[in-house]
Amino acid sequence: MTSMAAEGENKPTLQHLSDSQSQTILWLLEELEIPYNLNLFEREKSGPNKNRAPQSLKETHPLGKSPQLITASGRVIIERSAITAYLIETYDSAGKFKVSGSDDDHDxxxxxxxxxxxxxxxxxxxxxxxxxxxxxxxxxxxxxxxxxxxxxxxxxxxxxxxxxxxxxxxxxxxxxxxxxxxxxxxxxxxxxxxxxxxxxxxxxxxxxxxxxxxxxxxxxxxxxxxxxxxxxxxxxxxxxx
Ligand SMILES: N[C@@H](CCC(=O)N[C@@H](CS)C(=O)NCC(=O)O)C(=O)O
The missing domain is CATH 1.20.1050.10 (Glutathione S-transferase Yfyf (Class Pi); Chain A, domain 2)
Incomplete structure (x- = not known):
């Protein structure tokens, strides 16, 4: 696990790949209106890995996929389900994006x-x-x-x-x-x-x-x-x- 806390200046960092589901994490970060760092990665343009993520995404996580969220303390989180849970739990202090119901359809x-x-x-x-x-x-x-x-x-x-x-x-x-x-x-x-x-x-x-x-x-x-x-x-x- 790579620690990027110093570089991140106490902000989370999104390792974001073009044309990918990472766009939805970018959406959540914008909804939360919090400061964050954004590292942009492009898909490979040619060769045997055409359209795949670049090797550099493996520097922060062995699977080399995106999104990866590097927390302010340097922990790398993968999987959107975990990233969305973490971001909402950590930064949504007003509870705007949290479920609040107690009935079966909203709990x-x-x-x-x-x-x-x-x-x-x-x-x-x-x-x-x-x-x-x-x-x-x-x-x-x-x-x-x-x-x-x-x-x-x-x-x-x-x-x-x-x-x-x-x-x-x-x-x-x-x-x-x-x-x-x-x-x-x-x-x-x-x-x-x-x-x-x-x-x-x-x-x-x-x-x-x-x-x-x-x-x-x-x-x-x-x-x-x-x-x-x-x-x-x-x-x-x-x-x-
Ligand atoms: N289940 C993962 C999926 C991650 C994933 O497969 N990301 C794709 C982009 S949509 C990726 O990085 N693909 C590049 C590659 O596999 O080379 C999540 O929810 O974050």
Whole structure:
């Protein structure tokens, strides 16, 4: 673990990679309105590691992924679920982004459940759809019709049904409130969920128009001034296929 506390001047530091889910941590930092350091990393432009993170991200964590948050005391935290929990717990003294309810739909257990749903279940469907897409476009041309046919079968039998069930569930959660667990300000669930929804939205692997509350929630998140500031401060956020 590398200590960057001195360099960080008692501020957290975000190790931020272009076109990545780190953008959502940048959004949270802007929402919190705290001082922080931002180290920008670009994806490799060519060679065998084209589009991958640069080796320099391994200097702060062996996995070399982004986001990495280096705390003011020099501890390196990976995984957005842990980073969002840490940042909100440490810096949200007014409780703007904390869940505050005690009923089943708004308590901390529900928050944990929905963070897990976003990361494991919804992301699982998104990744399966992405893999099928890349398998199709990256395979040799003579195999492509066969792979396209197998991919269509997996979509029909599994992926599309999962997407529909999951997006309907999410649409229902957003029926009477602006964010997944709140009105007014997002919570950790929204900071987690936005990336997975945007993967779907930007790549068009599934149409979210039939889920109007999800679409309205997405548009509400990206209309926030903090989201816009984060977009200006980051170094690109293109998720299209
Ligand atoms: N589960 C991790 C995912 C981290 C991750 O996979 N980051 C990607 C960017 S979206 C990355 O660094 N990719 C570059 C690479 O693998 O070379 C989290 O929540 O932070």
């Amino acid at each position: 901390s257990l529900r928050e944990q459940e929905l963070v897990g749903f976003a990361e494991a279940s919804f992301n699982g469907t998104v990744m399966t759809a992405m893999m099928l897409y890349y398998l199709k476009v990256l395979s040799p041309f003579f195999l492509r019709p066969l792979i396209a046919a197998v991919s269509a079968m997996i979509h029909l039998g599994y992926v599309d049904k999962e997407f529909d069930a999951q997006l309907k569930y999410m649409d229902g959660l957003l029926k009477d409130q602006e964010y997944f667990m709140s009105n007014g300000n997002p919570t950790r669930v929204d900071f987690m969920m936005i990336f997975f929804v945007q993967m779907v939205y930007h790549s068009e692997v599934v149409d979210i128009a039939p889920y109007p509350n999800v679409k309205a929630w997405h548009d509400r998140c990206v209309a926030r001034p903090a989201w816009k500031r984060a977009m200006e401060k980051g170094n690109g956020y293109s998720l299209g296929l």
